[in-house]
Amino acid sequence: MSNTVDQVDVLIIGAGPAGLTAANCFNGSNRLRVRVIDKKSGTVETGKADGLKSISLEVLDTFGIGDTIRNESHRVEEVVLWEPDGQGGVERSMTIADRVPELGKPREMTLDQGRIEHHLVANLERHGNVEISWQTQPVDLQINHRQAENPLAYPITVMMKDSGQETSQTQLIQARYVIACDGARSWTRKHLKIPLRGDLTDSTWGVMDAVPKTNFPDIRKVCVVHSAQGTIMAVPRERKLVRFYIAMDGTGLDVPTALSQKTLTVDHVVNAARSIFHPYTFEVGEVAWWSAYQVGQRVADNFSRNDRVFLAGDAVHTHSPKAGQGMNTSIQDAYNIGWKLRFHLEQKCSKSLLASYEQERRPIAQQLINFDREYLELFANPNLQFDEFLNAYQKAMRFTTGIGIRYAPSLIVQSPPMEEKTDNTAKAFAPGMRLPDFQMVNQADGVPTTLYHRMTMNGQFRLLVFAGDIAIQPVYHRLLEFGHWLTDFLRVNPGIETIIVHSSKRAEIELMDLPDVFHPWNDADGWDYWRVYADDESYHDGHGQAYQRCGIDRDDGCVVLMRPDGYASLICRMEQTSQISTFFEGLSLGIPEKVSFSARL
Structure with missing residues (x-):
């Protein structure tokens, strides 16, 4: 009831x-x-x-x-491949940096x-x-x-x-x-x-989180070990834990592959690991967790x-x-x-x-x-070949990081007009792609931050204005014109945040010389000092090279309409304000003016 x-x-x-x-x-x-x-x-x-x-x-x-979780995590730096040595054991054959250069930061924790x-x-x-x-x-x-x-x-x-x-x-x-x-x-x-829809195979894998006691030299690196007895992948974790993935079908053990029989035990998994790591010794202390699964x-x-x-x-x-x-x-x-x-x-x-x-x-x-x-x-x-593994793993690193994902044109991903498709305003990304993370320096106080630390999830679209070198008068006046338009635009579309990243030397720019729309006033707490940033050298953390990483001309700049999830909806020049207006008109079509979503019954 x-x-x-x-x-x-x-x-x-x-x-x-x-x-x-x-x-x-x-x-x-x-x-x-x-x-x-x-x-x-x-x-x-x-x-x-x-x-x-x-x-x-x-x-x-x-x-x-993000930083709280990073501080607890284990950072992955290297991936090592081990192969049979032809004498019943294994030998190290390849070490790969777990790194995607375009990221400019660690790929995985x-x-x-x-x-x-x-x-x-x-x-x-x-x-x-x-x-x-x-x-x-x-x-x-x-x-x-x-x-x-x-x-x-x-x-x-x-x-x-x-x-x-x-x-x-x-x-x-x-x-x-x-x-x-x-x-x-x-x-x-x-x-x-x-x-x-898809496949559920009969292949059985064991997985466990354990504290290993071993003389295997790469146990604190991500390693893939192919031996005559089978395959294992080890992933180091926080504290002394290591995650082990083991293909139980290739170990020669009498292990049923049908998980419904529930005959697989943690001892089977440990024994399989021991046989694959041979001639290195392998025992476990704490087993924090283990399971088995069918690949599908x-x-x-x-x-x-x-x-x-x-x-x-x-x-x-x-x-x-x-x-x-x-x-x-x-x-x-x-x-x-x-x-x-x-x-x-x-x-x-x-x-x-x-x-x-x-x-x-x-x-x-x-x-x-x-x-x-x-x-x-x-x-x-x-019979995995070294070059084959290297190419596949490098492809995997890029794929699992999300680089290269591009959403198709839609209501919230606008391709440029046909006559502007050859205009490479931003060369490193395009509408439908996620903006790369980069460091930028706050204009008001000189404190560096990164893009996604600044982009607090609040459900808002953002106009990310790469204003160019605004110490140059023509570029500065172009920003002023854009600011005048933006002031009127935001009266109709108040749920949009604007952030500037200019390419001038920070010392050459005065925040209060910029239009108020870029550092808006609030009667409760005064000016907003967290809307204007410089792509400039910081005192302690170096230069973020934001324009270079995004493929944007430091003199010319552009405007990126950024979705709340970090993907670009459209990219245009400051003069092309009609593209921004048209985008939000399309996003608002079909909504009755008198609808109130705050109503409660």
């Missing part, structure tokens, strides 16, 4: 990395009511995913917790998923506007299709119960939108009858239903954790739909924005599945 009814703007099902990422997208929103439910009693204690790529750390930077979840939960508690209900699971979900197009409606009804008790008492939640991040065995996906690569037919219920992360794509991209893709899914829902609800923009979630993320999921299949075949190859 149900005796309570709650109404929320957004209900998030699942409090893993994906669900907590989606929830953190709403931090600081006083207008929206967001609730998270999870059948667990709290964050995970051990195991699960453990690798954070640079793109995910940038997301955590926008939440304000490792930390237990439970600690990542802990910091995400603590961040929600600090902001205080998202409620988490543990030991709460859905038992029914219904969509009122007749109300799905009504922006004021709560068309989704979810029945919940306490997962920790055998009770008939339930609670009803009426929600405008639902984000389901409830894992590979997603209750929501099954309830909505959305199938997964599958993606859901749909990522949403009625653009009211959205599925993210493992709920819509499953793959081998050995590729090291599962949690990162889940975080990117959740970030993508999280900012879009917040912007749609707060700015009252077109509901078409929400359709772009599946349009953007499903092709990426399919690319991940294809990559994962090829990557697994590579590791399973007993």
